[in-house]
Amino acid sequence: MQTSLDGRRALVCGASQGIGRACAEALAAQGASVTLLARRPEALQEVLAALPGQDHHCLVADLSDWAAAGEVVQAHIADIGPVHILVHNSGGPKAGPAHEAPPEAFLEGLTPHILGGQRLVQAVLPGMRSADYGRIINIVSTSVVTPIKGLGVSNVVRGAINNWMRTLASELGPDGITVNNILPGYVGTDRLSSLMEARASREGSTPADVAATWQASIPVGRFAEPSEIGSVCAFLASPAAAYINGVNLPVDGGRLASM
Numbered sequence: 001m002q003t004s005l006d007g008r009r010a011l012v013c014g015a016s017q018g019i020g021r022a023c024a025e026a027l028a029a030q031g032a033s034v035t036l037l038a039r040r041p042e043a044l045q046e047v048l049a050a051l052p053g054q055d056h057h058c059l060v061a062d063l064s065d066w067a068a069a070g071e072v073v074q075a076h077i078a079d080i081g082p083v084h085i086l087v088h089n090s091g092g093p094k095a096g097p098a099h100e101a102p103p104e105a106f107l108e109g110l111t112p113h114i115l116g117g118q119r120l121v122q123a124v125l126p127g128m129r130s131a132d133y134g135r136i137i138n139i140v141s142t143s144v145v146t147p148i149k150g151l152g153v154s155n156v157v158r159g160a161i162n163n164w165m166r167t168l169a170s171e172l173g174p175d176g177i178t179v180n181n182i183l184p185g186y187v188g189t190d191r192l193s194s195l196m197e198a199r200a201s202r203e204g205s206t207p208a209d210v211a212a213t214w215q216a217s218i219p220v221g222r223f224a225e226p227s228e229i230g231s232v233c234a235f236l237a238s239p240a241a242a243y244i245n246g247v248n249l250p251v252d253g254g255r256l257a258s259m
């Protein structure tokens with residue numbers, strides 16, 4: 001099975017912690033040269049220093065300022081050459097019911113995920129096309145399939161990413177470029193901890209109570225390790241996954257299947 005990423009460059013967004021970091025580590029372990037992107041330079045440097053392999057870089061950029069982030073990425077590509085694998089990932093929108101969200105919260109949520117993603121896709125496309133090899137992998141959420149209670153803005157943003165992904169998959173498939181979404185279930189990261197704290201304070205319970213309730217809803221009975229999302233990302237990025245295009249892939253311990 002061809003899973004080596006030797007000679008490929010990956011750009012991993014939201015790579016200073018959590019799922020993005022795990023994706024960067026998995027891609028580097030398979031031989032890719034990785035460019036990490038996020039807003040905090042010190043956190044990026046720490047991830048960079050721990051990556052296996054060589055020829056890794058980092059870029060400080062904010063996907064909410066999508067035009068500036070696009071310039072940073074474009075300049076990086078001009079400097080070091082094409083990106084063959086784009087992992088499009090950033091922070092999740094603020095929690096809360098949709099009907100209570102101010103209208104501008106939807107714009108705030110859509111900006112890094114849709115405008116930022118679109119700008120990055122346009123920056124990497126020429127290099128992917130000339131290499132006849134491209135993998136665009138969005139880190140999204142199971143809310144693409146079933147909206148999650150209390151994540152109103154996020155549910156709407158994830159729905160938009162779904163049709164953006166499917167549209168790009170059909171447009172870019174002929175160029176040897178696949179476009180897919182990974183839908184993580186509950187993954188043990190800072191984002192999950194803050195969601196559990198928010199839920200506990202709304203319900204007057206504790207984060208441990210919330211964790212127990214959520215874990216009981218997962219057939220495998222536990223949260224995912226970030227590396228379990230990273231492994232799936234590295235597989236989708238590989239030559240072995242060339243025929244997987246336009247899919248939403250849940251990595252959720254069976255939770256969606258049991259709902």
Ligand SMILES: NC(=O)c1ccc[n+]([C@@H]2O[C@H](COP(=O)([O-])OP(=O)(O)OC[C@H]3O[C@@H](n4cnc5c(N)ncnc54)[C@H](OP(=O)(O)O)[C@@H]3O)[C@@H](O)[C@H]2O)c1
Binds near residue numbers: 062141
């Ligand atoms: N953890 C879960 O259980 C879970 C489940 C389903 C879906 N997801 C989704 O998967 C994605 C990643 O989750 P996670 O748990 O790894 O989140 P996380 O721990 O909050 O990490 C988010 C990453 O994105 C970066 N980031 C945030 N805003 C950014 C921006 N505007 N521009 C550039 N980088 C930005 C952060 O770094 P800087 O602060 O350095 O920029 C950080 O590296 C999120 O969309 C999340 O909602 C997570």
